[in-house]
Amino acid sequence: GENVEQHPSTLSVQEGDSAVIKCTYSDSASNYFPWYKQELGKGPQLIIDIRSNVGEKKDQRIAVTLNKTAKHFSLHITETQPEDSAVYFCAASIHRGSYIPTFGRGTSLIVHP
């Protein structure tokens, strides 16, 4: 089955700095890569996603890149703010009737004011 590795496990930045979280996946058939943000006491929330036919996608301060050949994808957050502090999960999935994501272990992002 699919295996998703995520690094780093903890990331501490100053407000205004950029943050980068990297993931690798094992199954070359994976074709959909969502990113989730999970705040304390809440379920994960989708923040951005990318499909395998696209190399990069941007939404305001958040961008994702995908390298299918190397089987890795990254989340970039620019101009970080304290409210960006949360646990971020990458995921990879194959469409097989429904998208069932395999999640990474998460990155705890701490943005210091």
Added chain:
Amino acid sequence: DTGVSQNPRHKITKRGQNVTFRCDPISEHNRLYWYRQTLGQGPEFLTYFQNEAQLEKSRLLSDRFSAERPKGSFSTLEIQRTEQGDSAMYLCASSPHSGGDYNEQFFGPGTRLTVL
């Protein structure tokens, strides 16, 4: 609040007892998913329903686990003869379904189970 709701939010039980959790999806979402999340890990897929039909089950879903969605609306997840290893956050998500496109899964806040 029209999001996914889960009850109870917390459950403490003794080893060997049975527990049942409930998930109410967003109205008119015909797909419902159950995940398990342990500390320091991402969510792990357990099972999903389309309407009342259970379409897929993970090998993580042992014989002690059973999920139902009898009327295609709310769902229940029951764990029989709980073990300490069952301690985790149980997350429910729902999504609409339209053709072959990915439809965003909306997660509930989870039920945290502690087995003593």
